[in-house]
Amino acid sequence: xxxxxxxxxxxxxxxxxxxxxxxxxxxxxxxxxxxxxxxxxxxxxxxxxxxxxxxxxxxxxxxxxxxxxxxxxxxxxxxxxxxxxxxxxxxxxxxxxxxxxxxxxxxxxxxxxxxxxxxxxxxxxxxxxxxxxxxxxxxxxxxxxxxxxxxxxxxxxxxxxxxxxxxxxxxxxxxxxxxxxxxxxxxxxxxxxxxxxxxxxxxxxxxxxxxxxxxxxxxxxxxxxxxxxxxxxxxxxxxxxxxxxxxxxxxxxxxxxxxxxxxxxxxxxxxxxxxxxxxxxxxxxxxxxxxxxxxxxxxxxxxxxxxxxxxxxxxxxxxxxxxxxxxxxxxxxxxxxxxxxxxxxxxxxxxxxxxxxxxxxxxxxxxxxxxxxxxxxxxxxxxxxxxxxxxxxxxxxxxxxxxxxxxxxxxxxxxxxxxxxxxxxxxxxxxxxxxxxxxxxxxxxxxxxxxxxxxxxxxxxxxxxxxxxxxxxxxxxxxxxxxxxxxxxxxxxxxxxxxxxxxxxxxxxxxxxxxxxxxxxxxxxxxxxxxxxxxxxxxxxxxxxxxxxxxxxxxxxxxxxxxxxxxxxxxxxxxxxxxxxxxxxxxxxxxxxxxxxxxxxxxxxxxxxxxxxxxxxxxxxxxxxxxxxxxxxxxxxxxxxxxxxxxxxxxxxxxxxxxxxxxxxxxxxxxxxxxxxxxxxxxxxxxxxxxxxxxxxxxxxxxxxxxxxxxxxxxxxxxxxxxxxxxxxxxxxxxxxxxxxxxxxxxxxxxxxxxxxxxxxxxxxxxxxxxxxxxxxxxxxxxxxxxxxxxxxxxxxxxxxxxxxxxxxxxxxxxxxxxxxxxxxxxxxxxxxxxxxxxxxxxxxxxxxxxxxxxxxxxxxxxxxxxxxxxx
Amino acid sequence: xxxxxxxxxxxxxxxxxxxxxxxxxxxxxxxxxxxxxxxxxxxxxxxxxxxxxxxxxxxxxxxxxxxxxxxxxxxxxxxxxxxx
Numbered sequence: 002x003x004x005x006x007x008x009x010x011x012x013x014x015x016x017x018x019x020x021x022x023x024x025x026x027x028x029x030x031x032x033x034x035x036x037x038x039x040x041x042x043x044x045x046x047x048x049x050x051x052x053x054x055x056x057x058x059x060x061x062x063x064x065x066x067x068x069x070x071x072x073x074x075x076x077x078x079x080x081x082x083x084x085x086x087x088x089x090x091x092x093x094x095x096x097x098x099x100x101x102x103x104x105x106x107x108x109x110x111x112x113x114x115x116x117x118x119x120x121x122x123x124x125x126x127x128x129x130x131x132x133x134x135x136x137x138x139x140x141x142x143x144x145x146x147x148x149x150x151x152x153x154x155x156x157x158x159x160x161x162x163x164x165x166x167x168x169x170x171x172x173x174x175x176x177x178x179x180x181x182x183x184x185x186x187x188x189x190x191x192x193x194x195x196x197x198x199x200x201x202x203x204x205x206x207x208x209x210x211x212x213x214x215x216x217x218x219x220x221x222x223x224x225x226x227x228x229x230x231x232x233x234x235x236x237x238x239x240x241x242x243x244x245x246x247x248x249x250x251x252x253x254x255x256x257x258x259x260x261x262x263x264x265x266x267x268x269x270x271x272x273x274x275x276x277x278x279x280x281x282x283x284x285x286x287x288x289x290x291x292x293x294x295x296x297x298x299x300x301x302x303x304x305x306x307x308x309x310x311x312x313x314x315x316x317x318x319x320x321x322x323x324x325x326x327x328x329x330x331x332x333x334x335x336x337x338x339x340x341x342x343x344x345x346x347x348x349x350x351x352x353x354x355x356x357x358x359x360x361x362x363x364x365x366x367x368x369x370x371x372x373x374x375x376x377x378x379x380x381x382x383x384x385x386x387x388x389x390x391x392x393x394x395x396x397x398x399x400x401x402x403x404x405x406x407x408x409x410x411x412x413x414x415x416x417x418x419x420x421x422x423x424x425x426x427x428x429x430x431x432x433x434x435x436x437x438x439x440x441x442x443x444x445x446x447x448x449x450x451x452x453x454x455x456x457x458x459x460x461x462x463x464x465x466x467x468x469x470x471x472x473x474x475x476x477x478x479x480x481x482x483x484x485x486x487x488x489x490x491x492x493x494x495x496x497x498x499x500x501x502x503x504x505x506x507x508x509x510x511x512x513x514x515x516x517x518x519x520x521x522x523x524x525x526x527x528x529x530x531x532x533x534x535x536x537x538x539x540x541x542x543x544x545x546x547x548x549x550x551x552x553x554x555x556x557x558x559x560x561x562x563x564x565x566x567x568x569x570x571x572x573x574x575x576x577x578x579x580x581x582x583x584x585x586x587x588x589x590x591x592x593x594x595x596x597x598x599x600x601x602x603x604x605x606x607x608x609x610x611x612x613x614x615x616x617x618x619x620x621x622x623x624x625x626x627x628x629x630x631x632x633x634x635x636x637x638x639x640x641x642x643x644x645x646x647x648x649x650x651x652x653x654x655x656x657x658x659x660x661x662x663x664x665x666x667x668x669x670x671x672x673x674x675x676x677x678x679x680x681x682x683x684x685x686x687x688x689x690x691x692x693x694x695x696x697x698x699x700x701x702x703x704x705x706x707x708x709x710x711x712x713x714x715x716x717x718x719x720x721x722x723x724x725x726x727x728x729x730x731x732x733x734x735x736x737x738x739x740x741x742x743x744x745x746x747x748x749x750x751x752x753x754x755x756x757x758x759x760x761x762x763x764x765x766x767x768x769x770x771x772x773x774x775x776x777x778x779x780x781x782x783x784x785x786x787x788x789x790x791x792x793x794x795x796x797x798x799x800x801x802x803x804x805x806x807x808x809x810x811x812x813x814x815x816x817x818x819x820x821x822x823x824x825x826x827x828x829x830x831x832x833x834x835x836x837x838x839x840x841x842x843x844x845x846x847x848x849x850x851x852x853x854x855x856x857x858x859x860x861x862x863x864x865x866x867x868x869x870x871x872x873x
Numbered sequence: 874x875x876x877x878x879x880x881x882x883x884x885x886x887x888x889x890x891x892x893x894x895x896x897x898x899x900x901x902x903x904x905x906x907x908x909x910x911x912x913x914x915x916x917x918x919x920x921x922x923x924x925x926x927x928x929x930x931x932x933x934x935x936x937x938x939x940x941x942x943x944x945x946x947x948x949x950x951x952x953x954x955x956x957x
Contacts, residue, residue, distance in 0.1 A: 069932045214954040299912045373915045380920035388943035396943035404920035422942050462942055473926055487929050516932055
């Protein structure tokens with residue numbers, strides 16, 4: 002320890018003493034407000050579904066990261082036949098932070114990202130319609146049916162047995178399902194709050210973006226505490242503005258009527274004569290809420306609230322259709338030809354886009370009761386919510402949780418939920434009209450003569466009940482880290498509706514969802530250090546200065562740092578974004594579209610689509626633990642998402658219509674979800690004066706999907722898959738040095754695929770990377786770095802085993818990998834003192850200097866690396 | 874009061890609105906047992922938080938919001954669709 006450091010250590014001790022004094026003083030000034038009370042008032046604010054409260058749900062400053070997964074069961078079609086489509090699957094990532102800016106100012110932010118794919122019902126029709134037939138492929142027949150639907154004079158439905166040609170009475174219904182390529186939604190929001198002793202005020206806002214739905218929102222809320230903080234009242238207000246620009250499926254839109262939205266639809270002629278239709282809509286939501294919470298006694302709290310939401314504008318779903326069936330009783334019935342079956346009427350069927358009222362007023366009332374069970378140290382939570390809207394929906398939600406700590410930092414929470422709703426006034430599985438179809442002279446349906454103005458077959462507006470059972474488990478590790486996980490199984494069924502009369506069983510489905518997350522209390526480490534609770538804590542502070550503070554690493558360097566004190570834990574988060582955009586390269590030179598069309602797909606066939614741009618986002622968690630001073634173990638789960646825009650260059654042949662590309666216009670693809678998980682061991686080789694060297698041996702487990710497909714059933718482009726599909730060996734060697742305000746380092750790293758092909762038939766090329774950097778500390782807490790990087794990666798070995806459409810160079814295994822030179826420029830900050838002491842935040846921009854690609858590839862534009870970490 | 878309302882009848886709003894206000898006023902004013910600051914230990918336990926797992930609750934609410942008519946748009950926070 003040099004003199005300089007000793008001096009700083011003394012100052013810190015002094016600052017702590019002063020702080021502790023100040024804290025005492027404030028305690029008396031606010032009438033002896035205790036820590037438990039502060040926790041309570043914060044907790045009491047956490048009313049269900051009210052996000053103002055979640056910003057304050059925990060007393061400390063914290064960072065959190067969650068991953069959630071949702072999978073629906075395969076939809077039942079009929080007669081035990083299941084849909085051939087994959088059901089809906091969603092991967093969700095959630096990152097959040099809550100920080101105290103200054104004494105009474107609080108800041109919270111949130112980032113959520115969902116990626117979903119799979120099939121969902123778009124309409125409902127009588128089974129006899131022949132619409133959703135297992136053997137029929139393609140989108141159009143689903144809405145059109147097979148022309149075999151018949152009715153008798155009492156409007157019973159008849160189905161024809163396709164083998165015998167005989168008719169049988171059959172009133173069953175079936176969903177029409179449709180699949181879409183994966184889509185991603187991203188939402189970022191923030192909240193800024195100020196707290197007085199007995200009240201608080203928050204202001205927040207954010208944006209949410211998905212390909213067809215963009216919204217931004219602002220909100221504000223205030224809280225008042227009365228009665229020695231036994232009673233709290235809160236009032237909130239929010240406004241959301243949403244813009245909908247949804248592309249109607251060009252293959253299906255010629256088979257349904259969209260005339261009631263003509264004014265809202267833009268038609269863009271496509272290069273291959275398939276027009277793209279885009280429906281535009283605007284929507285506004287105003288919402289307000291009044292909540293009260295009351296401490297009943299030392300073991301029970303009751304809270305209640307009321308909310309009102311008014312929505313106006315385009316409230317329909319552009320992907321939902323309804324079937325209008327017109328049966329003209331004045332026609333001459335056909336002889337069915339089946340003994341015992343009466344002469345049958347031939348209906349006219351028309352699929353139309355759903356129409357909902359352009360206004361909705363929603364009210365809800367909720368009550369929560371929490372009771373402490375002293376003998377078991379448990380808490381019982383009972384919730385009830387009643388919902389009513391002017392669309393005719395009344396709904397009840399009951400929830401019961403039992404939160405049971407079981408010792409050793411574990412808490413187990415079994416959970417039960419029941420939900421029941423009535424159907425909306427304008428909901429029907431399909432519409433049956435007992436007259437001929439009113440048409441214009443051109444034969445199109447005249448919707449003005451149809452006696453309903455609002456209609457939806459969206460089963461989310463039907464009558465049903467749902468039961469959800471689940472469990473949450475959490476484990477506290479030390480004072481700072483909490484791991485959480487939960488699982489829920491959910492059953493939706495018409496028969497579960499309260500009071501009966503729900504939707505038929507064809508609409509039943511179930512899903513399960515689970516999530517796993519980590520929460521870090523950012524104030525925990527400094528609390529120990531500041532109060533000088535242990536000698537050990539003091540050491541940690543010193544250690545930090547030496548490594549995180551003293552020798553900053555560029556954000557893009559992984560495995561560059563080791564903890565040298567046994568028992569230490571580090572938690573970090575890494576973000577990487579890279580963009581490819583611009584010219585298509587062959588080797589190092591840009592080439593013309595004509596050349597790529599001719600040569601980019603192997604020469605034997607021409608390319609029909611070229612990549613326009615591709616972005617890749619990677620989120621990683623670093624969880625590191627030092628069992629000894631020479632060994633660190635590391636776990637790195639990874640989450641990926643990618644998006645790619647394609648273009649149809651002039652002179653290219655049209656893309657195959659079954660390839661999932663013929664959407665009209667320029668296709669956009671997105672994928673996202675869990676990537677490969679890395680497991681690493683870092684070994685210290687030597688530390689000598691200003692020099693340090695360590696080696697890393699690692700394995701990457703193939704947890705990321707490599708079999709993602711387009712709607713057509715064709716595999717996605719290789720680079721859009723989420724993992725490698727192979728077990729990979731990942732060694733590296735790192736050297737770092739430091740002198741005064743200067744530090745430097747170098748690293749060699751590699752990725753070797755330990756299998757020659759993955760389950761779908763290919764393996765990405767091996768990677769070698771060398772990087773050298775230098776960094777200078779401008780200020781006590783801030784440093785800048787420059788890094789030179791060389792990367793070489795081999796082409797893909799093998800190819801998809803199953804038939805795979807080649808539409809562009811990104812489907813060619815030899816158009817992957819290459820040799821690259823990059824320059825990285827970065828900044829690194831470490832919080833030197835205060836609540837967030839020891840938090841390190843680094844960013845680095847990586848600028849490509851030279852590309853020498855294999856085959857034909859899109860030029861790289863750059864990459865951004867950002868990391869945050871903290872050690873305890 | 875909590876039975877589904879028959880079609881066509883007017884909204885049941887004023888009745889439950891009134892009862893809510895009454896209930897809240899009652900328990901706020903009825904002089905619930907006074908709890909001194911030093912008696913609030915149980916109330917401050919993490920399991921007694923109104924929402925012990927706020928992040929999980931947010932994820933679940935998002936799922937319900939995409940599947941149920943009554944669970945979307947109830948919070949005063951706003952947000953996007955994400956209604957797969």
